[in-house]
Amino acid sequence: MAQVLTFIGKGGVGCTTMAIAAAKKLAQQGERVLLASQDPSPVVGLLLGHEVGTEPQTIAPNLSAVQFSSPDLMTRVWEDEVKAREAQYVRFPLLRNVYGQELGLFPGMDSALALYQIRTYNQSNQYDVIVYDGAADLNTLRTLGIPDTGSWYLRRFRNVLLESDLGKAIAPFIQPLSSAILNVSWSWDNFADQPTQETQDLLDEGKTAIANPQRVLTYLVTDASPAAIATAQYYWGSAQQVGLSVGGVLWNQATPTDDQVRAFLPIPSTPVPTLAGGDWDAIANPLPNFRDTDHIPRPLTIDTASRQVRVFLPGFDKKQVKLTQYGPELTIEAGDQRRNIFLPPPLSGQPVKGAKFQDHYLIISL
Secondary structure (H helix, E strand, C coil): CCCCEECCCCCCCCCCHHHHHHHHHHHHCCCCEEECCCCCHCCCCHHHHHCCCCCCCCEEEEEEEEEEEEEHHHHHHHHHHHHHHHHEEEECCCCCCCCCHHHCCCCCCHHHHHHHHHHHHHHCCCCCCEECCCCHHHHHHHHCCCHHHHHHHHHHHHHHHCCCCHHHHHHHHHHHHHHHHHHCCCCCCHHHHHHHHHHHHHHHHHHHHHHCCEEEEEEECCCCCCHHHHHHHHHHHHHHCCCEEEEEEEEEEECCCHHHHCCCCCCCEEEECCCCCCCCHHHHCCCCCCCCCCCCCEEEEECCCCCCCEEEEECCCHHEEEEECCCCCEEEEECEEEEECCCCCCCCHHHHHHHHHHEEEEEEEC
């Protein structure tokens, strides 16, 4: 499986530049690289000096590039996935006269489509690294957080339906209705499991990938301006809320002071010079080893033996972090993001006995 590498930071600090430089460096090292851009403008093509289309094309040895087109991706998903599922389950097709080319896009859908396409390219085994040049902001983080958030919704609302009076009332009708309308015959017991299992497996696959920095990794990008530094720190903590590993900080056109370096410890800081005259090697050479992930703090650690949960939340102080417990799960709010932590059986349902914020960690005792 490929490593997905992305960059986040305040607008204008050079995330696209870092993505291109990283793609070039990795390709020169012999990695098979796909540079995937979500920017529909011609900027990426101009920077690369090569036209980029909606299908991957080789632009240099070991380096391919593709530009996501949301309408095109919507068409593919509708025709290849939605209609395929309809044909699999529904005896009388309902969507045959609805075409993907007709469908519009709702806000935020383009990010989910990009995630779907990245997964498709990943499964092709044609690439060792996919460098994703996305929105480079909270939208990118929320996109990468879709597996975790979606898994929670699926798990929780499935249980709500199973335990509700409505669920109990419709249970006797599931088998005759499914036999009459669908290509399968479900009882109430397997109706609650089978239709959602494929989706749950897909989301679990995404969660496993996000939790592994060898599979998904991001780097912060900033310059020397206070606003850019503050944004990078905020995104650092926000990335932990979706379980995403942050490998380091790239200081574009800046050399950080000792205090600025310390502000981002324990992840390393790397100064990157200005791109001049199209000399990409001058930017690519100082970039870190993106395969080196041993130094990265884990966003979440659950120690069942000591009955302790450690959540890495840099960029926030204790006043910005809120911990609540509803039923078997813990909910952590930091910034404008919320994370639900599903505890393993030895700790599930145990009340919180104490919590403290220390050295960027929220430490919870159960």
